Amino acid sequence: MYKKIIPIVVLFMSAAVHSQAQIDTTATIVVEQNQEAELEYNKGVTALSQKKYANAAQFFQNALAFKPSFTQAYVNLGVARSAAGSYADAIRAFDSALALDSTLGQVWSARGIALFQLENYGGALQSFLAAINAGYQSEDTFYYMGASAFLVEEYEQAIDAYSKALKINANNANAYSDRASSYKMTGKFDDAESDYRRAIALNPAFYVAWDNLGSLQVKKKNYDAAIGSFNRAIDIKPDYHIALNNRGEAYFLQNDFKSAERDLRKALAINPQYTFAYNNMGVMLAMQNKHTEAISMYDQAIKLDPNYGAAYFHRANSLELLQEFDRSCDDLRKARSVGFAVPDSFLSGCN
Numbered sequence: 619m620y621k622k623i624i625p626i627v628v629l630f631m632s633a634a635v636h637s638q639a640q641i642d643t644t645a646t647i648v649v650e651q652n653q654e655a656e657l658e659y660n661k662g663v664t665a666l667s668q669k670k671y672a673n674a675a676q677f678f679q680n681a682l683a684f685k686p687s688f689t690q691a692y693v694n695l696g697v698a699r700s701a702a703g704s705y706a707d708a709i710r711a712f713d714s715a716l717a718l719d720s721t722l723g724q725v726w727s728a729r730g731i732a733l734f735q736l737e738n739y740g741g742a743l744q745s746f747l748a749a750i751n752a753g754y755q756s757e758d759t760f761y762y763m764g765a766s767a768f769l770v771e772e773y774e775q776a777i778d779a780y781s782k783a784l785k786i787n788a789n790n791a792n793a794y795s796d797r798a799s800s801y802k803m804t805g806k807f808d809d810a811e812s813d814y815r816r817a818i819a820l821n822p823a824f825y826v827a828w829d830n831l832g833s834l835q836v837k838k839k840n841y842d843a844a845i846g847s848f849n850r851a852i853d854i855k856p857d858y859h860i861a862l863n864n865r866g867e868a869y870f871l872q873n874d875f876k877s878a879e880r881d882l883r884k885a886l887a888i889n890p891q892y893t894f895a896y897n898n899m900g901v902m903l904a905m906q907n908k909h910t911e912a913i914s915m916y917d918q919a920i921k922l923d924p925n926y927g928a929a930y931f932h933r934a935n936s937l938e939l940l941q942e943f944d945r946s947c948d949d950l951r952k953a954r955s956v957g958f959a960v961p962d963s964f965l966s967g968c969n
Contacts (some may be wrong), residue, residue: 723754
């Protein structure tokens with residue numbers, strides 16, 4: 619049995635671009651004679667519009683040195699920091715702005731996007747909820763809220779958020795694709811397929827959506843259709859190692875081991891760090907009773923990811939068939955210790 623779970627690829631929009639779009643900086647120039655803080659602030663706005671983010675940040679900091687209660691300077695300092703990829707600094711600036719005015723929904727949303735970029739998905743969700751409670755409901759807010767919910771496995775919440783983003787912009791191919799992935803995780807395969815196809819209709823070159831559609835078709839055991847979808851993804855992006863890996867699985871499930879091996883080796887040639895492909899190569903070799911070769915593939919997967927439970931489990935199976943029972947038991951115990959679901963019956967013969 620081919621036990622690998624295909625990773626769902628969720629495509630997120632560029633936070634650097636959208637974090638700037640959250641707040642209209644060009645409309646906030648302040649002109650007050652003999653006010654040093656406002657003059658520095660205005661220089662910052664100009665630098666920000668020119669994408670000179672380091673200069674902009676310095677001007678906003680200068681403004682704050684003159685006027686520590688300058689809320690908009692904190693806001694745009696956060697925008698400049700986000701645009702430069704300094705998300706922790708951006709959050710500190712946004713927090714300072716919110717300490718002065720907690721009703722700034724756009725700032726809560728921008729803060730959420732910065733937290734998302736730092737992979738603090740729970741914190742991001744809280745910021746997006748605060749933005750909505752403050753009356754700010756934008757496409758970006760709902761989109762990133764959906765992405766955050768997906769990544770903490772709150773799939774129904776993700777579906778709801780993506781749906782709200784799509785009400786604002788029905789042409790958001792990313793939102794359709796990511797909502798489809800959420801539907802897939804809840805077992806709503808028909809809804810998922812419909813959304814993947816909507817994403818592709820909006821963007822026929824959306825190779826991630828083609829790949830995820832193929833993964834769904836594998837799940838539905840429609841292997842020929844899956845291979846067709848993976849072909850489209852690979853035609854668009856020939857070096858897309860994930861689609862090559864997934865097409866290899868589809869070939870494997872049709873007992874076409876030659877084609878499967880070709881695709882898996884291509885995936886590894888493109889990305890030698892791709893643990894899934896090493897594990898899948900091992901499974902395929904084991905199914906052909908090539909257990910020594912299979913073990914070498916599992917070894918590579920475990921070297922890259924010492925917590926890869928599936929690789930320990932599969933290596934245990936091959937070790938058992940080579941009558942290396944103690945090592946097999948060690949791998950089964952290790953697989954369970956890192957969270958892989960090892961049935962009790964598999965460990966019943968281990969001391």
